[in-house]
Amino acid sequence: MKSSADYARYDDERLISLIAQLQTEALDQLYERYNRPIFSLALMIVGDRATAEEITLDVFMRVWQKAGSYRADQAKVSTWLTHIARHHAIDVLRRRAVRPDQYAVSLDEITPGVPFPAQDPEELAEQSLRRERILAAIARLPADQKQALTLAYFGGYTQTQIAEALKQPLGTIKTRIKLAMQRLRDFLRDEQEQEDKSAQALNTYNMSEDDQ
Amino acid sequence: MPEETHVLDLLPAYVLGSLDADEASYVEEHLLSCWICRGESSTFQDVAEQLSFAAPAEVPSADLKERLLQRVQAVRPRARVPAQATRRPWLERLLPVWGLASLGLIIALAAFTLSLWQRLNQLEFITAPGGMRAIPLSAVDATSDATGFIIVSGNGDNGALVVDGLPPLDADRQYQLWLIRDGERTSGAVFSTDEENYGGTRVRVAGSLLEYSAVDVTIEPTGGSSKPTGVAVLGGSLFNP
Numbered sequence: 001m002k003s004s005a006d007y008a009r010y011d012d013e014r015l016i017s018l019i020a021q022l023q024t025e026a027l028d029q030l031y032e033r034y035n036r037p038i039f040s041l042a043l044m045i046v047g048d049r050a051t052a053e054e055i056t057l058d059v060f061m062r063v064w065q066k067a068g069s070y071r072a073d074q075a076k077v078s079t080w081l082t083h084i085a086r087h088h089a090i091d092v093l094r095r096r097a098v099r100p101d102q103y104a105v106s107l108d109e110i111t112p113g114v115p116f117p118a119q120d121p122e123e124l125a126e127q128s129l130r131r132e133r134i135l136a137a138i139a140r141l142p143a144d145q146k147q148a149l150t151l152a153y154f155g156g157y158t159q160t161q162i163a164e165a166l167k168q169p170l171g172t173i174k175t176r177i178k179l180a181m182q183r184l185r186d187f188l189r190d191e192q193e194q195e196d197k198s199a200q201a202l203n204t205y206n207m208s209e210d211d212q
Numbered sequence: 213m214p215e216e217t218h219v220l221d222l223l224p225a226y227v228l229g230s231l232d233a234d235e236a237s238y239v240e241e242h243l244l245s246c247w248i249c250r251g252e253s254s255t256f257q258d259v260a261e262q263l264s265f266a267a268p269a270e271v272p273s274a275d276l277k278e279r280l281l282q283r284v285q286a287v288r289p290r291a292r293v294p295a296q297a298t299r300r301p302w303l304e305r306l307l308p309v310w311g312l313a314s315l316g317l318i319i320a321l322a323a324f325t326l327s328l329w330q331r332l333n334q335l336e337f338i339t340a341p342g343g344m345r346a347i348p349l350s351a352v353d354a355t356s357d358a359t360g361f362i363i364v365s366g367n368g369d370n371g372a373l374v375v376d377g378l379p380p381l382d383a384d385r386q387y388q389l390w391l392i393r394d395g396e397r398t399s400g401a402v403f404s405t406d407e408e409n410y411g412g413t414r415v416r417v418a419g420s421l422l423e424y425s426a427v428d429v430t431i432e433p434t435g436g437s438s439k440p441t442g443v444a445v446l447g448g449s450l451f452n453p
Contacts, residue, residue: 024284031277037265039276044267053272060280065287069357069377079257082264083353090229131265138266152230153263159230174225181224185259 004029012077020067031060034078037127038085044154045089055092059085090156137187145180148173217242219249227256233430233441240352240444241392241426349375349427349448360429360446362415368422371400371415378405378445381431388432390440391417391424400427402436424450 007015007029018026038059043052062084070080138146151157151165159177163170219242225231226239243250349360360375373389381387386404390397398417405411415421426449431442 024281027284028277028281031280035276036269036271037267039272040267040270041264043270049270049272052270053276056272056276057280057283061283061287064284066357075257076261079261082261086264087229127265130262131269134262134266137262149228149263152225152228153260154267157230158232159225160232162230174221177228177230178221178224181228181256181259184262185255188259188262 013072016063016067016070016072016077019064020070027060027064030063030077034081035060038081041082041085042089045086045156046092051092052089055085055089058088086153093156133188133191134184137184137191140187141180141183145176145183148176149180149184152177218246219243220252223249223253224256227253227260233443234439237397237428237430237440237444238395240428240447241395243352244426244447244449347427347448347450349429349446351377352428352444352447356445358409358446360448362421362427362448362450364415364421364450368420371417371421372412373401373403373415374410374412375403375405375429375446376410378411378429379409380405380407384434385431385442386434386436387411387429387445388436388440389413389415389427389429391415391421392426392428393424397428397440398424399436399438402432421450426450 002025004025007018007025010018010026010029012030012033015026015030019030035056039052039056042055042059043049046052046055059081063081070077075083138149141149147166148162151162152159157165159173160170162168163173166173219226219239222231222235222239226236229236231239239249243253344366345364347362347364349362351358356377358375358377360373360378362371362373364371375387378387381404386402388402389400391400392398400415400417400421401413403411403413417424427447428440428444429446430440430444432440
């Protein structure tokens with residue numbers, strides 16, 4: 001009989017394989033890892049807590065019912081979850097006749113230092129680190145690129161809709177979104193390389209200490 | 213593939229879902245056959261995932277997990293039977309579709325052996341005796357479990373489409389199959405899926421199906437569109453690799 005501590009040690013892919021075997025404890029553990037970022041993303045997109053909670057439930061129900069078809073070679077588990085959540089939330093948004101705060105979505109008020117409330121410190125420290133990293137990257141973008149990117153990602157608007165809303169040429173919006181994504185990618189890649197080098201240096205140091 | 217045909221500039225907006233439908237369809241078609249752009253697209257997918265962590269940190273209600281587990285228990289009796297065991301075998305599922313097709317095709321279908329059907333399930337491109345071909349389709353969205361096949365008669369005059377993993381749509385929408393030649397799309401079928409996410413239909417097009425290079429399936433208003441307006445959910449190349 002596995003304990004909850006056993007499930008906590010399993011990586012995401014292992015949990016998915018256990019969910020495919022209908023082990024609710026594995027779903028419970030995956031929920032503990034990802035309910036906050038999934039709910040936060042849904043809330044950012046749809047703007048009300050009740051709908052965001054329904055979307056969060058739908059995401060984990062889909063995982064429960066579709067875990068057997070998950071393919072690790074095509075996407076990480078976290079990518080799979082956020083992809084389902086974002087598309088579901090935007091679908092909900094698009095079905096609404098009127099968006100209450102049309103084009104009002106903004107990343108400007110987000111404070112980089114606010115962490116996800118921690119339950120399992122180790123796991124959620126990782127999520128907080130990812131959050132700090134992407135917010136730092138976004139903070140480096142020019143305001144016009146940040147605005148276009150935010151409307152596309154969190155607002156679910158097409159480039160054409162963004163151009164009309166901001167009264168800018170379509171080509172300008174296309175360029176802003178392209179440059180924003182390229183800059184984020186380059187920044188995140190540089191950060192990852194720095195972390196890898198630091199980890200490697202630490203590893204080398206520890207090995208030399210063991211030899212002495 | 214010549215560099216000028218790549219879609220690198222469109223990929224950032226593509227992964228954000230912010231391209232217009234015609235551009236998105238163009239990118240999807242290109243990605244089916246270009247590993248360079250698929251690799252590039254993957255790097256932007258990673259950025260999109262990271263972006264989700266930029267949302268302000270919020271915590272759902274304390275009882276949400278309990279509600280989730282209650283829902284799981286509610287569907288559990290049905291889920292307890294392994295999904296694969298409850299699904300009809302491919303051949304059995306195909307039969308209603310082939311009932312719509314010509315008698316000649318049905319007879320030709322009999323030439324398929326059990327091993328061929330096993331290979332179909334492994335997403336191989338199959339050519340049967342007589343030139344009949346079964347061409348696998350895969351989900352455009354990497355996180356989707358949708359699959360399908362187009363079966364084309366030896367002379368290309370007849371075809372059938374079978375899909376699995378596509379959820380039934382609301383009354384206002386249907387799936388539409390497009391056959392692609394030189395970037396132009398021609399409608400091949402409009403169809404719906406059942407509660408098992410399964411569907412099938414005869415493929416009808418002027419001329420031979422062998423004249424087309426690729427296919428995709430989009431979501432369109434009921435009755436179909438004259439050109440794609442919705443997102444693509446399945447795609448595949450008609451060229452034998």
